Amino acid sequence: MTFHSMWAELVPIGRSSASGGYRRYAWTPADLDCRAWFKEQAESRGLAYEVDRNGNQWAWLGDPDAGDAVVTGSHLDSVPDGGAFDGPLGVVSSFAALDELRARGTDLAKPLAVVNFGDEEGARFGLACVGSRLTAGQLTREQAHRLTDGEGVTLARAMEAAGYDPDTVGPDPERLARIGAFVELHVEQGRALDLTGDRVGIASAIWPHGRWRFDFRGEANHAGTTRLTDRHDPMLSYAETVLAARREAELAGAVATFGKIAVEPNGVNAIPSLVRGWLDSRAEDQGRLDAVVAGIEKAAGEYAAAHGIALDVVRESFTPVVEFDHALRDELARILGKDTGITVPVLGTGAGHDAGILSGRIPTAMLFVRNPTGVSHSPAEFAAEDDCVAGVLALADVLEGLARR
Ligand code: HGY
Ligand code: MN
Ligand code: MN
Ligand code: MN
Numbered sequence: 179m180t181f182h183s184m185w186a187e188l189v190p191i192g193r194s195s196a197s198g199g200y201r202r203y204a205w206t207p208a209d210l211d212c213r214a215w216f217k218e219q220a221e222s223r224g225l226a227y228e229v230d231r232n233g234n235q236w237a238w239l240g241d242p243d244a245g246d247a248v249v250t251g252s253h254l255d256s257v258p259d260g261g262a263f264d265g266p267l268g269v270v271s272s273f274a275a276l277d278e279l280r281a282r283g284t285d286l287a288k289p290l291a292v293v294n295f296g297d298e299e300g301a302r303f304g305l306a307c308v309g310s311r312l313t314a315g316q317l318t319r320e321q322a323h324r325l326t327d328g329e330g331v332t333l334a335r336a337m338e339a340a341g342y343d344p345d346t347v348g349p350d351p352e353r354l355a356r357i358g359a360f361v362e363l364h365v366e367q368g369r370a371l372d373l374t375g376d377r378v379g380i381a382s383a384i385w386p387h388g389r390w391r392f393d394f395r396g397e398a399n400h401a402g403t404t405r406l407t408d409r410h411d412p413m414l415s416y417a418e419t420v421l422a423a424r425r426e427a428e429l430a431g432a433v434a435t436f437g438k439i440a441v442e443p444n445g446v447n448a449i450p451s452l453v454r455g456w457l458d459s460r461a462e463d464q465g466r467l468d469a470v471v472a473g474i475e476k477a478a479g480e481y482a483a484a485h486g487i488a489l490d491v492v493r494e495s496f497t498p499v500v501e502f503d504h505a506l507r508d509e510l511a512r513i514l515g516k517d518t519g520i521t522v523p524v525l526g527t528g529a530g531h532d533a534g535i536l537s538g539r540i541p542t543a544m545l546f547v548r549n550p551t552g553v554s555h556s557p558a559e560f561a562a563e564d565d566c567v568a569g570v571l572a573l574a575d576v577l578e579g580l581a582r583r
Pocket of ligand 2: 299
């Protein structure tokens with residue numbers, strides 16, 4: 179089983195020695211080191227390596243032009259101070275599963291590929307799943323080029339600086355037409371499998387979710403000389419909105435998070451002129467999501483009006499509910515249950531994935547590997563090695579079941 183040696187090579191890349199968390203942001207040196215690792219894994223196995231028009235990396239076993247390919251993989255980038263498993267577990271497990279099929283001598287009737295989709299987390303440019311959205315035609319070249327990071331660097335400039343041509347990005351229908359199924363293995367971002375005592379599960383759906391930017395504009399002034407009654411402090415409206423988000427989420431049975439904030443001028447002794455807060459909200463169904471966001475916007479508007487603050491809300495991204503392909507999902511359950519007779523748990527998730535983006539264009543499915551902490555997007559994210567190995571073997575069984583002669 180080659181999982182352990184690959185994992186040992188990849189794990190140190192882009193890890194902060196202070197927190198143990200990862201900073202693998204799109205087109206940064208850490209991302210490029212991960213990409214170099216992927217290329218090395220592909221070439222050392224004699225797989226046909228390529229980078230597509232959107233900077234996604236592919237490693238092919240067999241001829242892609244044969245069509246009906248079974249593709250597996252995930253992403254290697256991370257959220258700020260993210261965990262080791264979210265993304266990389268899927269990519270390492272994919273290479274290890276191919277190694278397992280070769281060790282079994284499986285006679286493949288279809289081409290297989292491992293893919294690393296670029297910029298899945300959107301940590302640098304603010305939009306998740308850029309590589310797969312471009313490929314699926316959910317993001318245009320112009321929209322992608324305009325994405326800008328916190329230092330004002332556009333995605334186009336960042337790609338160029340990394341040696342990639344930004345002018346090729348765009349929809350890739352020919353590539354998608356050659357794929358019969360995409361299966362993404364991912365660490366579970368929750369504790370459902372820990373509670374059922376299963377090592378591996380199958381995804382049923384991804385909750386609808388989105389990102390909204392709340393701009394609260396007030397009046398900058400001196401923190402020491404401005405009387406409280408003379409202030410138009412946007413921080414107060416922001417703070418009240420964050421608390422309202424929690425209340426509205428509880429009411430709607432949804433989740434709502436203000437995890438990122440930008441303050442201008444951001445001085446300890448200056449009342450802010452602008453407070454910009456980003457809301458991430460998700461719910462099991464569209465109705466609940468609409469209700470929680472509408473409730474938060476209403477509360478924010480009322481608070482802002484009461485404090486003479488100008489409020490502007492922009493929906494920056496949105497992903498509707500994803501129901502994974504039922505036939506493929508049921509095929510995975512059949513394959514995984516055929517020898518053991520066990521019924522593999524099928525579970526929904528509030529996390530977005532490349533498999534979710536692609537599900538509108540090709541049959542996609544996801545396998546989850548148990549995470550006893552349930553924690554993700556944090557250095558505390560974890561999966562035990564024997565569960566990871568179980569995930570590799572399950573993925574190998576699925577690929578074999580889908581691709582063998
Ligand atoms: O935000 C998400 O759900 C995913 O991790 N990009
Ligand atoms: Mn993630
Ligand atoms: Mn992920
Ligand atoms: Mn002064």
